[in-house]
Each structure stands twice: as C-alpha cells, then as structure tokens.
Amino acid sequence: xxxxxxxxxxxxxxxxxxxxxxxxxxxxxxxxxxxxxxxxxxxxxxxxxxxxxxxxxxxxxxxxxxxxxxxxxxxxxxxxxxxxxxxxxxxxxxxxxxxxxxxxxxxxxxxxxx
Amino acid sequence: xxxxxxxxxxxxxxxxxxxxxxxxxxxxxxxxxxxxxxxxxxxxxxxxxxxxxxxxxxxxxxxxxxxxxxxxxxxxxxxxxxxxxxxxxxxxxxxxxxxxxxxxxxxxxxxxxx
Numbered sequence: 001x002x003x004x005x006x007x008x009x010x011x012x013x014x015x016x017x018x019x020x021x022x023x024x025x026x027x028x029x030x031x032x033x034x035x036x037x038x039x040x041x042x043x044x045x046x047x048x049x050x051x052x053x054x055x056x057x058x059x060x061x062x063x064x065x066x067x068x069x070x071x072x073x074x075x076x077x078x079x080x081x082x083x084x085x086x087x088x089x090x091x092x093x094x095x096x097x098x099x100x101x102x103x104x105x106x107x108x109x110x111x112x113x114x
Numbered sequence: 115x116x117x118x119x120x121x122x123x124x125x126x127x128x129x130x131x132x133x134x135x136x137x138x139x140x141x142x143x144x145x146x147x148x149x150x151x152x153x154x155x156x157x158x159x160x161x162x163x164x165x166x167x168x169x170x171x172x173x174x175x176x177x178x179x180x181x182x183x184x185x186x187x188x189x190x191x192x193x194x195x196x197x198x199x200x201x202x203x204x205x206x207x208x209x210x211x212x213x214x215x216x217x218x219x220x221x222x223x224x225x226x227x228x
Binding site for chain 2: 004031032034036041042043044045046049089091093095100101102103104105106107
C-alpha cells in the first residue's frame with residue numbers, strides 16, 4: 001500500500017527566505033506526482049505536475065524535483081512571501097489494474113511571517 | 115472560465131437525514147472524483163467515475179452514493195448510514211478517464227451534523 005509522508009507538518013519562516021518542503025513515498029512505481037496548495041477552508045489548487053520520467057518542473061518561484069528511485073520529491077519556494085502561507089500537499093499516482101489511485105500526504109502547513 | 119463548482123459551500127444535516135452535495139464541471143473532463151478531508155488526515159477517496167453512467171467505490175464508500183448521468187455532473191449523497199459525516203468534501207476531475215493528466219479540484223463543501 002502506497003504511503004505518502006510530508007515533513008515537516010508545520011513550518012514558520014520569515015519573509016524572503018528560500019525554503020524546501022519534503023514529500024516521500026513508499027512505492028517508487030509511480031506514474032506522476034502533483035503538488036497542491038490549500039488555503040484554509042478552500043479547495044486544492046494545483047501547483048506543479050511531474051511525470052515519472054521527469055526530474056523537475058518549474059513555475060515562477062516554485063520548483064519541484066522528483067527522485068523516483070529514492071521515493072522523494074521536494075518543493076522549493078524561492079523568496080517566500082506572506083501570500084505563500086497555506087498548506088502544501090503532495091499526491092502520487094499509481095497505475096493499477098482497476099482505477100488508477102492518487103494517494104495524498106497529510107500536508108505541510110506553511111506560515112510566512114512579515 | 116472553466117472549472118469545477120461545488121455547492122453549497124456549507125451544509126448542515128440533521129441526524130437520520132440524507133443530503134446531496136453538488137459538483138459540476140465545464141472542463142469537458144472524463145473522470146470525476148469525490149474525496150473526504152478530515153483534520154490531520156490525508157484526503158480519502160469516496161467514489162470515482164471514469165465515464166458517464168459508470169462509477170466505482172473508493173476507499174471509504176460506505177454510507178455514500180453517487181450518480182453520473184451527465185458528463186459534467188457528479189452529485190454525492192451522504193446517507194443516514196454514514197455515521198460520522200461531518201467533514202470537508204472535495205470534488206475533483208481529470209481530463210482522461212484514467213486520471214493521468216493531473217487533477218483539478220473544486221472549492222469544497224463543509225458538511226456539519228447538527
């Protein structure tokens with residue numbers, strides 16, 4: 001059974017700092033990995049989608065890397081801003097004989113302080 | 115703008131009552147999903163549908179029912195058989211029936227038992 005772990009569970013940093021969020025998964029036979037952002041009481045917003053054949057994806061100040069063999073992904077946020085405060089979730093897709101399964105981590109709650 | 119619309123945003127249910135959560139998408143996506151989110155837990159899959167008139171149970175389907183009569187609509191009914199329905203419910207869709215192109219989420223419905 002695929003398990004997805006995100007460490008740390010919570011993180012507080014001063015504005016302007018570069019930071020890394022971690023995601024690890026137990027089954028390396030993934031199809032893709034997706035990073036999401038969730039604001040309090042809101043739905044999930046997709047940030048980056050990395051296919052298993054890719055090593056990284058970039059969007060603005062965000063960079064996500066994938067090391068499938070070691071079962072790890074990182075989300076790098078450059079020059080953090082208070083508006084980046086949210087919970088960040090990673091999710092991995094496994095291909096199965098039935099419906100393909102997306103497994104979520106429990107998230108890292110980020111607070112960027114002025 | 116294309117997206118997923120969930121309604122209502124807040125819903126209150128009395129003991130023994132069935133309630134239906136709405137999910138509509140105008141993205142022309144084939145697959146649709148219902149997740150439940152509880153504090154401190156990752157998202158858990160309730161039901162999913164890969165094509166119209168077909169749906170499959172997820173990990174926690176007991177006490178829930180769905181229908182997929184139209185491509186754009188995937189309503190979720192929380193029945194009286196669901197003993198602990200208070201949670202945040204999220205609907206998602208994916209362009210391919212297999213869910214391989216990444217997921218798009220709605221803004222969620224918060225259900226509370228009163």
